[in-house]
Amino acid sequence: MTKKPNIHYIHYLSQTAKERLVGGFFILSLFIIAGLVGMKVKSSNIFDEVITYHTHMQTAQGISLETLVNISGIEAGKVSSIEITDDNSIHIQFFIYKRFEKLIRTDSKGVLSKLSLIGNSVIMITAGRSSLPLLPSGAEIIIDEPITTNDLMEGMLPVINDLDSIASYLSDIIAVIEPDSIEASTESIKTILADIEGMTAHISSGQGLVGKALYDTQQAEKVTESLNSTAASLAGVEQRVTEIEPLINSLTALADESGQLIIDMRASLKKIDAELEHLPEIINNAETLLQSTGETVQGVQKIWPLSTVMPQPSKVLVIDGDSLHD
Numbered sequence: 001m002t003k004k005p006n007i008h009y010i011h012y013l014s015q016t017a018k019e020r021l022v023g024g025f026f027i028l029s030l031f032i033i034a035g036l037v038g039m040k041v042k043s044s045n046i047f048d049e050v051i052t053y054h055t056h057m058q059t060a061q062g063i064s065l066e067t068l069v070n071i072s073g074i075e076a077g078k079v080s081s082i083e084i085t086d087d088n089s090i091h092i093q094f095f096i097y098k099r100f101e102k103l104i105r106t107d108s109k110g111v112l113s114k115l116s117l118i119g120n121s122v123i124m125i126t127a128g129r130s131s132l133p134l135l136p137s138g139a140e141i142i143i144d145e146p147i148t149t150n151d152l153m154e155g156m157l158p159v160i161n162d163l164d165s166i167a168s169y170l171s172d173i174i175a176v177i178e179p180d181s182i183e184a185s186t187e188s189i190k191t192i193l194a195d196i197e198g199m200t201a202h203i204s205s206g207q208g209l210v211g212k213a214l215y216d217t218q219q220a221e222k223v224t225e226s227l228n229s230t231a232a233s234l235a236g237v238e239q240r241v242t243e244i245e246p247l248i249n250s251l252t253a254l255a256d257e258s259g260q261l262i263i264d265m266r267a268s269l270k271k272i273d274a275e276l277e278h279l280p281e282i283i284n285n286a287e288t289l290l291q292s293t294g295e296t297v298q299g300v301q302k303i304w305p306l307s308t309v310m311p312q313p314s315k316v317l318v319i320d321g322d323s324l325h326d
Contacts, residue, residue, distance in 0.1 A: 062121035110143035
């Protein structure tokens with residue numbers, strides 16, 4: 001009995017079936033390709049409606065027609081054109097998709113990504129406040145430019161120069177230092193550390209005043225008693241201060257009253273001085289009055305019969321101004 005050879009089933013199909021099978025594979029391939037193209041078109045937003053804005057910059061710093069526009073972390077558009085203006089500034093026009101229009105308000109600003117220094121530029125725009133009106137199409141958005149590589153190097157140049165100067169100073173200092181001096185200093189430091197170690201050991205073993213105060217029970221009790229006595233003394237002093245506080249307040253009030261009394265006395269003395277200035281005039285007036293009175297009395301005495309009864313006054317009436325002053 002002979003064994004039949006294994007033949008692929010395709011060889012048993014008719015020519016028409018083979019053609020239909022090939023056509024099915026071809027049509028399926030076309031559907032797959034069309035689906036991939038549709039997905040690509042949808043992801044690339046080719047047919048989406050866009051809104052155009054523009055800005056002016058001094059340096060493009062890596063911006064190209066492939067530079068993306070980012071709004072609040074979302075890829076929302078792309079640069080559409082780059083031109084040189086008459087004043088040698090860079091005029092950049094870019095678009096964003098219509099569905100992101102509500103994010104662009106009158107207070108929206110942009111900034112060029114700091115990665116532009118290494119060639120990967122992205123224009124990042126901040127979303128505006130929803131209470132403000134929308135920014136119309138064709139308006140200009142201000143974009144802050146990051147520092148350039150030249151500016152960065154110019155800023156670092158003084159630091160580099162300072163580092164160079166410091167390195168030079170350190171080199172001069174190291175050249176001046178003598179190894180013997182360093183060795184002597186090291187030995188001195190070792191000696192100091194050994195002394196500190198010995199002092200620490202003595203304190204830990206309870207030797208010396210500090211060691212006894214820290215580790216000796218009796219000494220610690222004495223220190224505690226001293227502190228308690230000091231605290232009691234301070235309490236007594238505080239109590240004494242509290243007791244004499246009313247007296248201090250009384251003395252303060254008395255001092256205030258004395259000061260007021262002195263002020264009043266000074267005012268009275270000023271008034272007395274003012275009155276004393278008029279005293280000579282008053283004395284002169286009194287002398288004149290007395291002289292007039294004496295003359296009147298003399299005239300009356302001459303009239304009879306009074307002239308025989310009343311004694312005759314002195315012919316000269318003198319008033320000593322100094323005695324009146326006294």
